[in-house]
Amino acid sequence: MNINFKNRKVNYFTRFGIYFVLIFQCLIIAFPLFLMVMSSFKSNREIFKAPFKLPATLNMENYRKLFLQSNYLRYFLNSIVVSLAAILIILIASSLASYAISKYRFPLNKFIFFYFLAGLMIPIRLGTINIMQMFIKLNLYNNLLSLIIIYSAYGIPAGILIFTGFMNDIPNELSDSARVDGCSEIGIFRKIIVPLLGPAIVVVAVYNLIPIWNDFWFPLVLINSDNLMTIPLATAKLFGKHETNYGLIFAILTSAAVPPMILFATLSRYFIKGLTAGAIKG
Amino acid sequence: MxxxxxxxxxxxxxxxxxxxxxxxxxxxxxxxxxxxxxxSFYTGKGIVPDQFCGFQNYVKLFTQFPFRERLSNAFLNNIKFFLMVSIFQNVTGFFLAILLTRNVKGVKFFRTIYFLPTALSVIVVGFLFRLILNPVWGIFDKILRVIGLDFLIRPWLGDPVTALPVLAIVTAWHMIGIPIIFFTAGIDGISEEIIEASRIDGVNIWGEIRHMIFPLVKPIIGIVFILTFVGNFSEFEIVYSMETAYGNPAYATDIFGSFFYRTTFGTVMNVVSDVGLGAAIATIMFILILIGVIIFLRLSQRTD
Incomplete structure (x- = not known):
């Protein structure tokens, strides 16, 4: 499929050079992560005395402390609730809007599309002052609902870009014949379009999940109760609290890092599709 | 009917x-x-400033001590930060993408590894490197000693000369997967005829990059730089996690994001917050980002 520079012969000397650079970069990326995970299984003493050595035993003490003595499972649950709810809203709102933009001709069609796309270039945090004022007024300050709403608004532009690109490739004949058969407009969307959206749904979900799961700014500004914290905010709080206990801190960082990394390692091709949607055709 | x-x-x-x-x-x-x-046209205490004050907040920002100093400092630091991230992340990413699209095995593996940090929260990355560079643990300094570069050892995050470059390098470490993905996709998209033509002409690698790869992926380069620019000019977390919201040491790492946060939500840090003034900073950020996006769009679409 890839017609590119790969079918060109590369001599041994060049190949050695290429591998040297690629492996060197690999070490630069992987070593800090390796150090983080490894140190989370060590005691403070071990971390200082033998920082590069593998842990002598698989010491779970740091994790035991983290999960038993802090509200960690609660933070995790908060992150899951916020992310899933926001992703669900993004999927529904942006697939519906994309259907209208992609499949109907109406005045301002193009304008509305670009109005949504503008959101990809604007950092939503520049409106934080009014967002905070609004949520205080709505009595949603220090409430997970405020995060869900903000992340939904944040994810809709990318959702619309990905969904419209996908729907433009669905032929109109299918919906036209259903319309002749007397199917309603909502029926066409539900019964004909949605079943075809499978891959696009995964792309939109994965592409938005990573930044939403990792966001620190909005919890920092909108949440102040301990039992409403999401993982990134809790990580900062716990980091400040245990700054001298290195083993525990590495367990905190590893616990925050591992779930998105596993997700990413398995689903990164969908993330990449979302990232390059619109930018690169084909 | x-x-x-x-x-x-x-x-x-x-x-x-x-x-x-x-x-x-x-x-x-x-x-x-x-x-x-x-x-940004209002002033007053609390989260909802209610007294109209015209351009007073902007006058304050551009003419009064210490706001004027903080603003120009944040602006310069942000420009420097963007330029350094562009080099460490985008230029490096471009050359890595060229290597990744050559006839070598294991490309998928390398790409996955380079992309892995992208899954992490900035806050996790910032804290991790704060520990690695911390002189108390001294793990980075130990590595320097092992490879015989001990003369370089210094308080990386405490020295105003090195603090900002370190933050840029850490950001590049975190995000280098993004330009790599864009550039490899762009290079893979170059058509066979063009590659064939260059093979017949016997062009060397530099000629290939200059006359073939660069012009053809120029729009993608534009997108990558826009993403970097927008990201860097609204960045906050890397400063917060590595150098606190004050942009330590001595404001050497203070950029727009941290200046905005401190000014707007500062009360928690024993500084009286000024929401109207913060709004003015956010407005300036918005205008700068808009100008940046337009410039990079123009540059990447110009054909010459």
């Missing part, structure tokens, strides 16, 4: 389909942006 009714009904459905997305996006993203800008 029948036809007209049907069209009207369809219009109603189009509106219905657009409504949820338009509502959420407009009410919670677009309107807050403009309402926040409107706040």
């Amino acid at each position: 029948e036809m007209f009714k049907k069209v009207k009904k369809v219009r109603y459905y189009i509106f219905l389909f657009l409504l949820p997305a338009l509502f959420i996006y407009t009410i919670f993203m677009i309107l807050p942006l403009f309402n926040s800008m409107r706040m």
Whole structure:
């Protein structure tokens, strides 16, 4: 499929050079992560005395402390609730809007599309002052609902870009014949379009999940109760609290890092599709 | 008549389909942006400044001590930060992408590894490197000693000369997967005829990059730089996690994001917050980002 520079012969000397650079970069990326995970299984003493050595035993003490003595499972649950709810809203709102933009001709069609796309270039945090004022007024300050709403608004532009690109490739004949058969407009969307959206749904979900799961700014500004914290905010709080206990801190960082990394390692091709949607055709 | 009714009904459905997305996006993203800008013309205590003051906040920012110094400092630091990230992340990413699209095995593996940090929260990355560079643990300094570079050892995050470059390098470590993905996709998209033509011409690698790869991926280079620019000019977390919201040491790492946060939500840090002034900073950030996006779009679309 890839017609590119790969079918060109590369001599041994060049190949050695290429591998040297690629492996060197690999070490630069992987070593800090390796150090983080490894140190989370060590005691403070071990971390200082033998920082590069593998842990002598698989010491779970740091994790035991983290999960038993802090509200960690609660933070995790908060992150899951916020992310899933926001992703669900993004999927529904942006697939519906994309259907209208992609499949109907109406005045301002193009304008509305670009109005949504503008959101990809604007950092939503520049409106934080009014967002905070609004949520205080709505009595949603220090409430997970405020995060869900903000992340939904944040994810809709990318959702619309990905969904419209996908729907433009669905032929109109299918919906036209259903319309002749007397199917309603909502029926066409539900019964004909949605079943075809499978891959696009995964792309939109994965592409938005990573930044939403990792966001620190909005919890920092909108949440102040301990039992409403999401993982990134809790990580900062716990980091400040245990700054001298290195083993525990590495367990905190590893616990925050591992779930998105596993997700990413398995689903990164969908993330990449979302990232390059619109930018690169084909 | 029948036809007209049907069209009207369809219009109603189009509106219905657009409504949820338009509502959420407009009410919670677009309107807050403009309402926040409107706040920059108000002053007063608390989260809702209520006294109209015209351009007073801007006058304060551009002429009064210490705001003027903080503003120009944040601006210069942000430019430097962007330039350094561009080199460490985008230029490096470009050359790695060229290597990754050569005839070598294991490309998928390398790409996955380079992309892995992208999954992490900035806050996790910032804290991790704060520990690695911390002189108390001294793990980075130990590595330097092992490879015989001990003369370089210094308080990396405490020295005003090295602090900002270190933050740029850490950001590049975190995000280098993004330009790599864009550039490899762009290079893989170059058509066979063009590659064939260059092979016949016997062009060397530099000629290939200059005359073939670079012009053809120019729009993608534009996108990568826009993403970097927008990201860097609204960046906050890397400063917060590595150098606190004060942009230590001595404001050497203070950029727009941290300046905005401190000014707007500062009360928690024993500084009286000034929401109106913060709104003015956010407005300046918005204008700068807009100018940057337009410049990079123009540059990447120009054909010469």
